[in-house]
Amino acid sequence: MDIRVTQDPFDPGAESNAFIARGAAAGAAVTFTGLVRSLPDDPILTLTLDCYPELAINQLTGLAATAAARFHLADVTIIHRYGPMQPGEPIVQVMTLSAHRQPAFDAAQLIMDHLKTDAPFWKKEQTAQGEHWVEAKSADDKAKARWE
Template sequence: MRVLVQEAPFDLAEETARFAKGEGGSGAIVTFTGVVRDNDAGTLSAMEIEHYPGMTEKALREIAQQAVARFDLQDALVIHRHGRLVPGEQIMMVATAARHRRSAFEAAEFLMDYLKSRAPFWKREITAEGEAWVAAKDDDEAALERW
């Protein structure tokens, strides 16, 4: 299991290849990549991501450990960036390795649902109109109820 919190970009192909080489017992590897999306008006100049150094790593590790235990994963990877990102940049990725695809898919969704509202990150949008903190969505909190 690997958890990385970093400002620098990550190489998706390299991380995926390294993860996929890991375990012989896995029949399924799922990866998800989060990308900075422009707003509907096309005016997003940057996304700033603040986090809580120390707690972030701890929270992500706990979430990943839960996923490994619950879905009987062979391995899990979480990379999440912070700092200033522009539209099109990769913010984060998760990867899961399981014996069968259902567990790998479900574990990736579980990881995403939990890290959206249980890992201490806060997004701020910088647009032509000004700057604003992104509000948490009720949907994100509700998404945890299915687990």
């Protein structure tokens, strides 16, 4: 298990390759990468994530352990960045390794659905009109609830 909370940029491809190389014989590896979104009708200049790193490590470690036990994972990695980021940059990467694809997909999804509401990160969007804190979405609570 590898849990990282960092202000440094990370290379999603290199991370994925290293993860697969460590457990190539397991059978199925899933990688999810979350990127800074900036759409034409809602352009963002900078996304800044505030973070409580100590709690984030505790929450993500617990989440990874829960997913690993429930889906019998061979390995799991969660990387989450904080600080200022530009559109297109990776924010988060979740990688799961299992004997078969379904548990690997499910575990990655469970981790992301819980991470959204349970890990102490807060997004602030800077646009041409100014800056604002992103509000928590009820859809994220619903996405989490389906795993209960």
